[in-house]
Amino acid sequence: MFYREAGQFKTNYRTDQAVFPIFQDKIGVLVILAFLFLVVPFWFNDFWLNSIMIPTLIFSLAAIGLNLLLGYAGQISLGTGGFMGVGAYSCYKLTTIFPDINILVHILLSGFFAAIVGILFGIPSLRIKGFYLAIATLASQFFLEWSFGRIGWLYNYNPSGAIEVSTKRMFGIAITGPHATSLTRYLIVLSIVVVLTWVASNLVRGRIGRAWMAVRDMDIAAELIGIRLLQAKLTAFAISSYFAGVAGALMVFMWLGAAEVESFDINHSFLILFMVVIGGTGSLIGSFMGAAFIWVLPIFLRAAPRVLGVDISAATVEHFNFMIVGGLIIFFLIVEPNGIARLWQIGKEKLRRWPFPY
Amino acid sequence: MSSNKLLLGLAGAAMLAGSMVVAPPVQAEDSIFVPMLTYRTGPFAGSGTPIMDGMHDYFTMLNERDGGIGGVMLEIEECETAYNAQKGVECYESVKDRDPVVINPYSTGITLQLIPKAPVDEIPILSMGYGLSATAVGESFPWTFNAPSTYWSQMSGIIRYIEAQGDGIAGQKIGFIYLDVGYGREPIPLLDELASEMGFEVVKIPVGVKDMQNQSSHWLQVRRERPDWMIMWGWGAMNPTAIKEAAKINYPMDHFIGVWWSGGNVDVTPAGEGAVGYLSANFHGTGTDFPAIQDIITHVVEAGKSLADPDTVGDNFYNRGVANAVATAEAIRTAQQVTGVSVVTGVEMREGLENLNITAERLTEIGLEGFMNPMQITCEDHAGAHPIYIQQWDGENWNRVSDWIEPMSDRVRPMLEAAAEAYLADKPEWQTQTCN
Numbered sequence: 092m093f094y095r096e097a098g099q100f101k102t103n104y105r106t107d108q109a110v111f112p113i114f115q116d117k118i119g120v121l122v123i124l125a126f127l128f129l130v131v132p133f134w135f136n137d138f139w140l141n142s143i144m145i146p147t148l149i150f151s152l153a154a155i156g157l158n159l160l161l162g163y164a165g166q167i168s169l170g171t172g173g174f175m176g177v178g179a180y181s182c183y184k185l186t187t188i189f190p191d192i193n194i195l196v197h198i199l200l201s202g203f204f205a206a207i208v209g210i211l212f213g214i215p216s217l218r219i220k221g222f223y224l225a226i227a228t229l230a231s232q233f234f235l236e237w238s239f240g241r242i243g244w245l246y247n248y249n250p251s252g253a254i255e256v257s258t259k260r261m262f263g264i265a266i267t268g269p270h271a272t273s274l275t276r277y278l279i280v281l282s283i284v285v286v287l288t289w290v291a292s293n294l295v296r297g298r299i300g301r302a303w304m305a306v307r308d309m310d311i312a313a314e315l316i317g318i319r320l321l322q323a324k325l326t327a328f329a330i331s332s333y334f335a336g337v338a339g340a341l342m343v344f345m346w347l348g349a350a351e352v353e354s355f356d357i358n359h360s361f362l363i364l365f366m367v368v369i370g371g372t373g374s375l376i377g378s379f380m381g382a383a384f385i386w387v388l389p390i391f392l393r394a395a396p397r398v399l400g401v402d403i404s405a406a407t408v409e410h411f412n413f414m415i416v417g418g419l420i421i422f423f424l425i426v427e428p429n430g431i432a433r434l435w436q437i438g439k440e441k442l443r444r445w446p447f448p449y
Numbered sequence: 450m451s452s453n454k455l456l457l458g459l460a461g462a463a464m465l466a467g468s469m470v471v472a473p474p475v476q477a478e479d480s481i482f483v484p485m486l487t488y489r490t491g492p493f494a495g496s497g498t499p500i501m502d503g504m505h506d507y508f509t510m511l512n513e514r515d516g517g518i519g520g521v522m523l524e525i526e527e528c529e530t531a532y533n534a535q536k537g538v539e540c541y542e543s544v545k546d547r548d549p550v551v552i553n554p555y556s557t558g559i560t561l562q563l564i565p566k567a568p569v570d571e572i573p574i575l576s577m578g579y580g581l582s583a584t585a586v587g588e589s590f591p592w593t594f595n596a597p598s599t600y601w602s603q604m605s606g607i608i609r610y611i612e613a614q615g616d617g618i619a620g621q622k623i624g625f626i627y628l629d630v631g632y633g634r635e636p637i638p639l640l641d642e643l644a645s646e647m648g649f650e651v652v653k654i655p656v657g658v659k660d661m662q663n664q665s666s667h668w669l670q671v672r673r674e675r676p677d678w679m680i681m682w683g684w685g686a687m688n689p690t691a692i693k694e695a696a697k698i699n700y701p702m703d704h705f706i707g708v709w710w711s712g713g714n715v716d717v718t719p720a721g722e723g724a725v726g727y728l729s730a731n732f733h734g735t736g737t738d739f740p741a742i743q744d745i746i747t748h749v750v751e752a753g754k755s756l757a758d759p760d761t762v763g764d765n766f767y768n769r770g771v772a773n774a775v776a777t778a779e780a781i782r783t784a785q786q787v788t789g790v791s792v793v794t795g796v797e798m799r800e801g802l803e804n805l806n807i808t809a810e811r812l813t814e815i816g817l818e819g820f821m822n823p824m825q826i827t828c829e830d831h832a833g834a835h836p837i838y839i840q841q842w843d844g845e846n847w848n849r850v851s852d853w854i855e856p857m858s859d860r861v862r863p864m865l866e867a868a869a870e871a872y873l874a875d876k877p878e879w880q881t882q883t884c885n
Contacts, residue, residue, distance in 0.1 A: 136546070137542065137545075137546060138542050138543055138546065141542045142538075142539045142542045142543060146535075187875065190875070240629060240655075240657075252630070252631050252634045253558075253561045253631050255561070255565065256565075257875050257876050258876065258877075258878050268565065268876075268878075269565040269566045269568070269569040269570075270569060270878065347534070347535065347538055347562060348538075348562060348565060348566070349561050349562045349565070350534075351534065351558050351561070351630060351631050352630070353533075353534065353558065353630060353658065354534060354535065356658070356659075357659075390539070393529075394543075404489075404527060404756060405487060405489070405526075405527035405528055405529040406487065406489030406490055406527070406529055406756075408529065409489070409490045409529040409531065410490065413490075
């Protein structure tokens, strides 16, 4: 009744191609943004900000990165963890080499290093496809992990082999390191994620995004209609890795505060891949939903027994956790193979016809 | 349709659960909150479970037998990390607002993440015999404690043991097989330094977490290099695999020394007869012949309040957990005495840890005579240069084969200070303290 586009006439191309062509969607997004920027900071405690909101946003960004590559350009990659690591380690190097430059500049720059590495490891995608490409990107994952552990220069020859975040300030307020409040870090992460999501949504609607989708649907046909595969595939790898790199830098500098090689191992790549698959390939909102599902659900499950006053051991909860999350993943894949984003879409369509469905 | 409704229901339930989490859990005013970061799942569960059991049972025993410490009950709560640093940080965040008295991270990786947070949140960290070696320098790290010994001290003790054996150490070739994470890499700077100074050669063999259970290539390298001694810094599933592989290539077990984290009963039993003769460092006693352990058996294990398999009580790692719990409990007791506050929190606990002095008399008093060397922490030295000993597996039990070996404190301390200085170099706002 309320959610319908009747009466909203598109009289020029500009309005027709808007990010949110339906007026109600625009309001919805503004409400969500207002909630995230204005309500969350005052209502949520440290645990919520630090263990739920910040990681979910960072993982969403990484999932968007992988989604651009997997969902839009159709190139399978198992190297996201490694690309995130490139972002984190290059940000760390940048902060030690140029300590006086604002950390936010470093975080955004570090994505470019990830992009370069992404292009390098994307080159095989010109010749190989599907599972074979997945294996080629797996090689990048192992190579990068090896580099983070073995090349001492990357972690400044720190005996522990870990990279640590020092306190950096902007306008006198600590924004990284232990002195930074979770609220400051949350607002920074949120701003970066919102801006980059906006960039991504415009990319996928534009020439580049349509070229990716053409390549995804059938690369020979795409080539025949004049899309250069080299360019399309490599931009997909570059931009996807940029997002992953920024997410990696945020992960270390805005969330964890220190990281070892293990923070970027193959399990991490799989985690992001699951987020994309569960959330829905080829959907930006799906990346957020997938990240929230995979990251937040186990935390709730872990907290549930204590809140409900049931006395079972932490290890048992963890075992149940594995079973429940695993079961739900299978359930989702059977019920809706296109991910939570597809459910969302179906929901919206039903809402349009409500209360008179046919 | 119906499945979609089900999904909506699930989503609703998730939201409901979420809203309940927001409310901070109500906490009893008159108890001391001791969170435990555990790993009873994942590839490191084999090593972790007995330690967590030991800690949990000793604390429970204090509650059951004495009604807590100084009349204040302990509130013990486990949080499962699976030895994963991110989950560890999540656990830390979930407990830090509930006034935890101390954090035992039980992972060098998690410790590294928490070290910078400790002074800000005013929650001390007790990384007992692990963690960043440099945190032994109390002036630089007021909130972090790693008694009874740093990895560097321990390594120097092991080197001393080798030196004292038949052929000495000069000109020997020593293989160092280690888990390729922060923990395993930690002693390398000292090993390199001592190698050049004492004239022995080091062959480093890193084992990645992925290769933990597949070490045939690593031991092929051992076979090629023929080191005179092997030293292992392993953890979790790496230990039994390494010992099995060593037995397979007929490496002389009495020349194979593990760090004290590579000496669990679960580590040696899978290799069966092959493991006989294997050596490992230690700082506390094994077995159940201590009154306090007997109390644990009566008050906790037999009362059905323990998660442990009764057969594992008294195992090396179980007693490690007990030793950790003893240090924590004694520090709480010291904190109560020093500050006069009975329900201590992090700030008082820091005082307690810094003034901790477990004397031989006190050990007898708490029913652990001869269980460990007297342990003292000072403001300057948060590890204390405590001696270690070497034990040998005979197929059934661990037997002590050396006296207490003093670490090379004169060598280690300057290196620790240099490392602490390097750690603080890029952290101008770090909180340090001056000891008088």
